[in-house]
Amino acid sequence: xxxxxxxxxxxxxxxxxxxxxxxxxxxxxxxxxxxxxxxxxxxxxxxxxxxxxxxxxxxxxxxxxxxxxxxxxxxxxxxxxxxxxxxxxxxxxxxxxxxxxxxxxxxxxxxxx
Amino acid sequence: xxxxxxxxxxxxxxxxxxxxxxxxxxxxxxxxxxxxxxxxxxxxxxxxxxxxxxxxxxxxxxxxxxxxxxxxxxxxxxxxxxxxxxxxxxxxxxxxxxxxxxxxxxxxxxxxxxx
Numbered sequence: 001x002x003x004x005x006x007x008x009x010x011x012x013x014x015x016x017x018x019x020x021x022x023x024x025x026x027x028x029x030x031x032x033x034x035x036x037x038x039x040x041x042x043x044x045x046x047x048x049x050x051x052x053x054x055x056x057x058x059x060x061x062x063x064x065x066x067x068x069x070x071x072x073x074x075x076x077x078x079x080x081x082x083x084x085x086x087x088x089x090x091x092x093x094x095x096x097x098x099x100x101x102x103x104x105x106x107x108x109x110x111x112x113x
Numbered sequence: 114x115x116x117x118x119x120x121x122x123x124x125x126x127x128x129x130x131x132x133x134x135x136x137x138x139x140x141x142x143x144x145x146x147x148x149x150x151x152x153x154x155x156x157x158x159x160x161x162x163x164x165x166x167x168x169x170x171x172x173x174x175x176x177x178x179x180x181x182x183x184x185x186x187x188x189x190x191x192x193x194x195x196x197x198x199x200x201x202x203x204x205x206x207x208x209x210x211x212x213x214x215x216x217x218x219x220x221x222x223x224x225x226x227x228x
Contacts, residue, residue, distance in 0.1 A: 009153070034216065043117070043203055043219030044156070089155060093215070100171075101217060103148075105155040 003027045004092050006104035014112050019077040021107050023090030026071065030092040034101065035064060035075050038087045047088075048075070080111045116140070117220035119204050125226045132191040134223050136204030143209025145187035146217060147171075147179065149200040156203065162187055163209060194227045201225075 005024045013019045023033075031052040036044035050057040050064045050073065057064050063076045077084055090104040120135035138145065144163050148156040148171075158171030160179040168179050176198060180188045187206075191198055201224050205217040 004155075006155075036219075041122075041221070043205075043221045045219070046216050049216070091156075100158065100161065103156040105153055 002105070003030075004090055004102045004104040006088075006090055006107050008107050009105070010108040010110070012110045012112060013080050015082055016079045019075075019080045019084065019109055019111065021075040021077075021088050021090075021109065023073045023075075023104055024071060025073075025092050027092070027094060027102075028071070029094040030102075032093045033064070033066060033073050034091045034093075035062075036089045036091060036103075038089065038106070044089060077109075080109075082111045082113050085109055085111045117204055117206055117218055119202075119220040119223050121223050122221065123224050123226075125228065126191075126194050127228055128195060130191075130194050130227075132194050132225065132227075134189040134191075134202055134204075134225070136187045136189070136206075136220055137185050138187075138206040138218070139185065140206065140208075140218075141184065142206035142218075143184075144207040144215070144217075145181065146205040146207075147177075147187065147189045148203045148205065149173070150203055150222070151200050159189065194225075196227050199225060199227045 034049040035047040037047045038044040048062045066073045087106045087108050089106045091101040117138045146161040147159045162168045162181040178190045201222050203222045204220040207215045207217045
């Protein structure tokens, strides 16, 4: 049973527009959420995170929103650039295992020039 | 910068062979992890280690074992490789030491094909 779900396997957006990647979770004990970005033939790299005590965290063009009541988070990329084309993984951890991450299945983002 | 290296980028092995995947991190991290990545399934945790000689099973440990004799090195062992173990294997490390927030840093991955 997947505790972290990314229901969109792929997303295509035009350069300069907003990219919105979504993630849902089922475990209410999760209290920390992360987004990783992965290029082909490379390992995932940490992008941005958010604690459950916040509902928004911003870092440059990247913003993560957390809706605890809906158990939903989203990653916004504005403006999108061709170099953002990659697979994005959502991950979550809980108070009972802060070092163990549960990953979603990933969303492949394509930013068209 | 944290550096996590994996011994091979690509490996091709035959069914029944014993396979060793090596991972080394250079940041004195306590925690180390092995994942496999498969299309549509994301990253699934095989084993992790929170200290030298300590290990714990992840979500899919069957068919795998691990070894951590030194803090910086974490090995994944396939005792008898099977075709369903063809996958991308990713090693990661994190600071540990009771961190509330413990970001994991990944190596480049090993693409293993079992024929």
